[in-house]
Amino acid sequence: MRKATSIDRLGLARTAIAALACLGGGQAALADVKLPAIFGSHMVLQRDLPDKVWGWAEPGEAVTVTIADQTKTTKADDKGHWALNLDPLKSGGSPLTLTVKGKNTVTFDDVLVGEVWVCSGQSNMQWEVARANDPDLESLTAKFPNIRFISVPQVGTQELKTDFKGEWTACTPETVKSFSAVGYFFGRQLAQTLDVPIGLIDDAWGGSACEAWVRRDILKADPKYAELMARWEKIEADYPAKKAEYDKSVEAAKADPKLKPLANPDGLMNGNARPGNIYNGVLKPTIGYGIRGAIWYQGESNASRAYQYRDLFPLMIQSWRDEWKIGDFPFYWVQLADFLPEKPEPGDSSWAELREAQTLTLKLPKTGEAVIIDLGEAKDIHPTNKQDVAKRLARWALAKDYGIPIACQSPTYKSMEKQGNKVVLTLDHAEPGLKTFDVAEPIGFSIAGSDRRFVAAKAKIIGPNKVEVWSDEISDPASVRYAWADNPICNVYGQNGLPVNPFRTDDWPGVTANSH
Numbered sequence: 065m066r067k068a069t070s071i072d073r074l075g076l077a078r079t080a081i082a083a084l085a086c087l088g089g090g091q092a093a094l095a096d097v098k099l100p101a102i103f104g105s106h107m108v109l110q111r112d113l114p115d116k117v118w119g120w121a122e123p124g125e126a127v128t129v130t131i132a133d134q135t136k137t138t139k140a141d142d143k144g145h146w147a148l149n150l151d152p153l154k155s156g157g158s159p160l161t162l163t164v165k166g167k168n169t170v171t172f173d174d175v176l177v178g179e180v181w182v183c184s185g186q187s188n189m190q191w192e193v194a195r196a197n198d199p200d201l202e203s204l205t206a207k208f209p210n211i212r213f214i215s216v217p218q219v220g221t222q223e224l225k226t227d228f229k230g231e232w233t234a235c236t237p238e239t240v241k242s243f244s245a246v247g248y249f250f251g252r253q254l255a256q257t258l259d260v261p262i263g264l265i266d267d268a269w270g271g272s273a274c275e276a277w278v279r280r281d282i283l284k285a286d287p288k289y290a291e292l293m294a295r296w297e298k299i300e301a302d303y304p305a306k307k308a309e310y311d312k313s314v315e316a317a318k319a320d321p322k323l324k325p326l327a328n329p330d331g332l333m334n335g336n337a338r339p340g341n342i343y344n345g346v347l348k349p350t351i352g353y354g355i356r357g358a359i360w361y362q363g364e365s366n367a368s369r370a371y372q373y374r375d376l377f378p379l380m381i382q383s384w385r386d387e388w389k390i391g392d393f394p395f396y397w398v399q400l401a402d403f404l405p406e407k408p409e410p411g412d413s414s415w416a417e418l419r420e421a422q423t424l425t426l427k428l429p430k431t432g433e434a435v436i437i438d439l440g441e442a443k444d445i446h447p448t449n450k451q452d453v454a455k456r457l458a459r460w461a462l463a464k465d466y467g468i469p470i471a472c473q474s475p476t477y478k479s480m481e482k483q484g485n486k487v488v489l490t491l492d493h494a495e496p497g498l499k500t501f502d503v504a505e506p507i508g509f510s511i512a513g514s515d516r517r518f519v520a521a522k523a524k525i526i527g528p529n530k531v532e533v534w535s536d537e538i539s540d541p542a543s544v545r546y547a548w549a550d551n552p553i554c555n556v557y558g559q560n561g562l563p564v565n566p567f568r569t570d571d572w573p574g575v576t577a578n579s580h
Contacts, residue, residue, distance in 0.1 A: 508554025
């Protein structure tokens with residue numbers, strides 16, 4: 065809760081404000097020191113980081129921020145914006161109070177110091193605890209007052225927003241139900257392992273496309289996205305006429321109930337696919353807040369343009385890092401799950417190509433990928449087992465950011481060696497070895513010759529990190545693929561329980577190679 069203590073809003077202040085308004089002094093309210101909603105009572109500040117605090121005041125107004133044993137002072141610039149950095153804070157101890165003073169005073173109580181993570185992406189990140197596995201049991205046990213949530217509303221716009229409507233709240237059996245399941249289960253694992261407060265910022269938007277999370281000018285400046293941007297520029301140019309047609313159809317439907325209105329074009333303009341829309345309306349108001357890192361679950365909406373995602377996804381990550389100005393913060397994502405009907409025969413797959421694009425993004429520093437090729441549901445694009453998804457994300461954070469000696473990376477293709485009519489595959493991150501699930505023989509492999517015709521292959525684990533693959537139909541193999549399908553039938557894991565990352569040994573053009 066925000067507390068304004070410099071004036072009595074129930075007394076003389078009302079008279080003063082009314083008088084100023086009559087004199088054309090409606091700007092008076094802008095003189096109050098204000099902060100965006102990302103700051104509030106019950107928030108978690110990132111430990112061991114010079115946390116940025118910012119807001120607005122009257123131009124030139126002195127602003128003082130106090131927390132624990134430190135006091136920082138700055139002045140609002142000529143546009144009324146101010147910002148400063150706190151000295152790094154340590155976690156532990158009693159809740160703190162953060163006070164911001166100018167001509168008025170704003171006070172935030174019950175402030176904790178710990179680890180803060182952004183939980184972002186599309187519907188599988190947005191998916192609430194109430195719709196995940198065992199929602200009754202999960203909510204009954206969600207008694208973690210040191211885990212704090214804040215959710216950012218879904219606002220799609222080309223106008224840069226600096227604030228949003230929302231507030232921090234403590235995790236309780238009631239509040240947890242509507243929060244991101246992956247985000248909560250991830251945060252719970254960290255809280256229980258590290259014994260520190262956890263802050264979670266949920267800004268996910270179901271169905272969102274990656275390009276909506278990127279600044280529009282960045283996309284516009286890169287020729288890789290010329291076709292994408294040209295498509296949207298045409299949609300935007302056609303909007304006034306489309307809107308007029310829609311308005312006419314609404315009026316016609318009012319006159320004749322048998323008629324149905326046309327589709328409202330506002331959905332495209334204000335939606336979750338227009339380049340820059342989510343960056344402007346959702347992400348921007350949070351950029352700068354102290355965080356440890358981000359977790360991400362998205363890709364379904366870009367699967368038809370998987371080759372484009374090879375560049376677009378790392379561009380998005382780097383652009384976020386550049387703007388946050390805290391270095392290469394950790395960024396961990398969920399690879400697409402298995403989905404759609406199983407097809408025993410090998411074939412092409414846009415979802416397999418999107419998974420490949422996600423894996424290629426591991427070239428960026430401080431990134432990690434949670435492989436969940438075994439956790440999906442053929443008939444539901446929203447698998448409800450969010451607990452195991454979150455655990456695989458948490459493994460990355462615990463291992464890479466908090467020094468916990470646990471496995472985090474799935475076994476990943478490294479190289480192939482042709483030996484007669486067989487191929488020997490070598491995998492990285494397979495220590496201490498490989499195993500199969502359900503049946504003894506490895507399944508999920510296909511093999512092809514130079515004609516690029518894939519057939520189902522036999523396979524055998526021949527070493528801690530090696531698999532031999534062959535087919536009696538292919539005498540001169542050129543490529544091997546594993547779990548290369550929308551919903552592959554596959555069963556190879558590391559001994560640590562993490563599934564082998566889907567892969568192919570070839571670079572033959574895929575079905576999305578020319579889709580932009």
